[in-house]
Amino acid sequence: MASRALAQCVRSLARASARLNEGRSVCVLLASAQRPLSSWTCSQRTSRTELLRIPSPSVHPCRLYSDAPPLTLEGIQERVLYVLKLYDKINPDVLKSTSHFMKDLGLDSLDQVEIIMAMEDEFGFEIPDGDGEKLMTPEEIVTYIADKKDVYE
């Protein structure tokens, strides 16, 4: 019967997903999927749902609410300098916290746009064009981000 073949597929799925340690919640889902099949065929399918109940005592369905660890000024500065060092047009030996992008590091406005976009990606928030244009040293970027993210000493 087609339903038996389906049930077998579902069972092998359950075995595979139990290996991935999602035990109880998946079994509940699968067990509930089994019930419509069993109601159609009216034979003893309850034994199959028993077989599917794979014990996994460590998995409790729960929700995890958490935020990222709080930012510190040193942390922000470290990340900003790290991203700048990864940028291929900047020489990492010359890079300091106060080095001006255009005057000291010889970059142009297009590079500065790319740097600000890299900072947006790193810290995960939008920096508007007008503000982004004015940030010309790593120090300024750090103070701007600290300002936006409410990070105090």
Add this chain to the structure above:
Amino acid sequence: MAASSREHVLSIYRLLLKESKKFPSYNYRTYALRRVRDAFRENRTVKEAQRVEELLNIARKNLAIIQRQVCVGQMYEAQKTVVEQEKQKSS
């Protein structure tokens, strides 16, 4: 370049880069980013206002193209390439 057109150029550069990053396909994404950067760098020294305006129009058309293709690409996503999977494993 006049102040307003400089602003235009930088903002359209930003928009182009942002849209190009959204491509789901590795090849399109890297090509678009590379081509945008190279095209802007190539035309960096252009001074005549008319030529700048022409180039800005080309840029706007390409921005529209990229936006449409990003949508299409996101609708019909293919398998991730090996290069990308490796990056995920290492990070």
